[in-house]
Amino acid sequence: MFVTGGAGFVGSHVVDGLVREGAAVVVYDDFRRGRMANLEWAMANGDVKVIEGDIADRGHLAQAISGADLVSHQASLWLWECESDPREALEVNIVGTFNVLEASVEAGVVKIVMASSSSVYGEACSLPTDEDHPFNNDFFYGATKVADEQLARAFYRKYGLKYICLRYLNVYGPRQDYRSAYVSVITNFINRVAEGEPPIIFGDGNETLDLVYVEDVAKANIVALKSGLEAEVLNVASGRETTLRELADAVLEVMGSDLVPTIENRERGLVVRRWGSTEKAEALLGFRATVGVREGLRRLISWRDQDILREGGG
Ligand SMILES: NC(=O)c1ccc[n+]([C@@H]2O[C@H](COP(=O)([O-])OP(=O)(O)OC[C@H]3O[C@@H](n4cnc5c(N)ncnc54)[C@H](O)[C@@H]3O)[C@@H](O)[C@H]2O)c1
Incomplete structure (x- = not known):
């Protein structure tokens, strides 16, 4: 298991969940926001290797990912970082995600579960907002997440890399x-x-x-990685x-x-x-926030x- 952004907030909880499942995990993080302290429990209780690296560094990433069968892609700049430096948002969130998808194909990865965001919806035209809602976003961050979802679709069509994009609400x-x-x-x-x-x-x-607790989000990632689903986009919401x-x-x-x-x-x-609709994630993954x-x-x-x-x- 290869987890980008695995030392961050959501990523480290995904790593904990994988360790509980008995998986061997490689964390790939450049530590611009991640912390080793977030991985203390996982490193003490599981088989976790940490590689410091930047997803924008294509060569290094390709080396690090080799041998992985599944990828959890959490590394990203977040909303205000993207607003303050849109070009860096392009380099990390879009080019970086392209690199993760490309390296996954080259390494023979079977499936990637990627962190997307309810930001792609922008201001909601319908509530609870379901996955068919239009991309009403006009922030740089949301724009990068729309692009990432589209890249996942294109990699799936061309190379057969299975993907699930999880649109988190407010974690x-x-x-x-x-x-x-x-x-x-x-x-x-x-x-x-x-x-x-x-x-x-x-x-x-x-x-x-729509406040969704981080361990629930991690659980959604684990069930998505283990599921037989492919080529899906799902909300991860509390539904409240x-x-x-x-x-x-x-x-x-x-x-x-x-x-x-x-x-x-x-x-x-x-x-x-x-306010995110939980129907699709419940129906396809059996996921419900608790x-x-x-x-x-x-x-x-x-x-x-x-x-x-x-x-x-x-
Ligand atoms: N927190 C939320 O409410 C929320 C909501 C919707 C979507 N998301 C998405 O969930 C994912 C995780 O977010 P988070 O809240 O845990 O943020 P976070 O900043 O805590 O985690 C992101 C991690 O990625 C790492 N990272 C950033 N750029 C990198 C790069 N170029 N190369 C390697 N590592 C890099 C950071 O050091 C950090 O550890 C992101 O994709 C984010 O867009 C989060």
């Missing part, structure tokens, strides 16, 4: 980055409350997210909407704070509503507290 949980300049909404709320500041809601508070106001309240409750969220008008946010928002938040916040202590930042 959250332990190992989620809370230290960078750009963090997710959920992390922003938690960071503010931890500093004794009220969470700031940009918008009117009725905007929604949570408003930003509900999320802020839940963060405050779990953190035991009586602060009151602040509402600030936004210029242009990401999307107004996110961890609810409060439980997921408890686990995330408790991990974050421990991580700050161990990094000596607390």
Whole structure:
């Protein structure tokens, strides 16, 4: 098993899941966001080899991937990185994914499961949003994910490389980055409350997210890798909407704070509503998310507290 981005947030949970299945895993990550700490459990409990490398480096990647039968492709720049440097987004997310697909074909890989995103939908025209929804995206990040899905289709037609693209909704949980300049909404709320500041809601508070817990996302990846499916695109969603106001309240409750969220008008946010249809993934993979928002938040916040202590930042 070859996992690109395996030292990152989602990727490291996929690696944990593979180790639990008894698989030998090669992690390929350039550590621009990944951390060795994310792989501690997997390395202590399984057969895990880590190769530091960049998916944009075609030759090195091709060498590293040789011998793999299955590939989990998680390496990618995320939304704000793509917005701040669109050319780097092209190099990593599109050319890098091309390299992963090409190297997979050359190595005789049977199947690749790739991380896509609900960003491909842009602002939803229909809810819950299913996989037939048009590509209404107008961000660079979403554009790279649309391109990646299309590349997977083309590699399948030409070379027979089986693929499953998983469109994650809003993933959250332990190992989620809370230290960078750009963090997710959920992390922003938690960071503010931890500093004794009220969470700031940009918008009117009725905007929604479909919050899917990271271990559920990892599970979806494992069942996709093991399944007999090929050439499919599937949502990985909780199938529930949570408003930003509900999320802020839940963060405050779990953190035991009586602060009151602040509402600030936004210029242009990401999307107004996110609510993914779970029907196709349930029907084809038997996948269903199981961890609810409060439980997921408890686990995330408790991990974050421990991580700050161990990094000596607390
Ligand atoms: N987190 C979410 O809410 C979410 C939602 C939708 C889709 N996704 C997708 O899921 C995947 C995993 O995201 P994540 O949240 O774990 O992000 P992450 O940044 O934690 O993980 C990405 C990993 O890829 C590595 N990486 C980046 N560029 C690389 C390169 N050029 N070569 C090798 N490694 C490289 C990073 O070091 C990191 O370890 C990504 O493809 C992302 O687009 C995430």
